[in-house]
Amino acid sequence: MRIAALDIGGTSIKSGIWTGDLPKEVKEQDTGAKLGGAHVMEQAKKILRGYGSFDAIGISTAGQVDSVNGMIRYANENIPGYTGMNIRDILEKEFSVPVVVENDVNAAAIGESRFGAGRHMDNFLCITYGTGVGGAVILNGSLYRGSCFSAGEFGGILIHPEDRREGEPFSGCYEKYASATALVDRGKQLDKSLNSGRKIFERLEEPKVRELVDQWIDQIVYGLISLIHIFNPSGIVLGGGVMAQSYILEQVRKKTKKQIMSSFSQVTICQAQLGNQAGLLGAASLAAEILERQH
16 A cells, blocks of 8 residues: 655645555655645645655645545635635546545644554644644544534634634634744744744743743643633644744643643643654545545
8 A cells, every 4th residue: 555645734745655654755845835726736746746656645734624525615815726626636637546635733633643642542632833723633533523624723712802803713813822923923023033933942041032932832821721621631732843842842731730620630731743744644544544445
């Protein structure tokens, strides 16, 4: 079984070949997202052609995904023209193999559930902090997609109602304050040279930078408090590049445990283990299931 997997993000497309172990021939290329959905699909085709023959394709992608029909239900302005695009039809027509399409955080959660931090937990939440805030829900070992494939839109938790504006669905919401983008925006307000997470954490020992990061961590915790009390999960798996910083994980654990009811304190808060390969592994394993059902 040889499966080609793509993880389509707003910044880059990660790809690899999966044969049942870790992805091989892993590559990463610019998405060119601002050029629109049609361009992204041409990029995907070009990348896939570079892998020669394969038996199926697994796609992990940004946006809300109708996983039954393999199409994008909704995508924001990060990829113009992506909403309504039927990725499965486009790629099955091009390569004549089965194609599975899943939301990127859902795919990452499946990857973590089967191969990573969630493999010993039947009920957990997966939350990624990057350009936005993405979420996924694993209940009784299975992905919960909701009534129209969009469960886990944790970035939409309202944490600052005073900033709510009509016509802007995410105004005042978690994503605007707890994402890595929000952290970098805070950094640039303090010092224009603090224009990336890496630069911010290089200067973490400076009191003003530490204060800025601590305030951002507080925003992360506000959302976690609500999620823990609603879902009562056995664990929360935190993903995204910024979560590789040990200081963040340590402070998130400490502050969250102090602010939730003691009866919920058994929750495990841990870092995702699979890094950039989580989405690839999740998408590939979903494609493998399709092949297994066909035989």
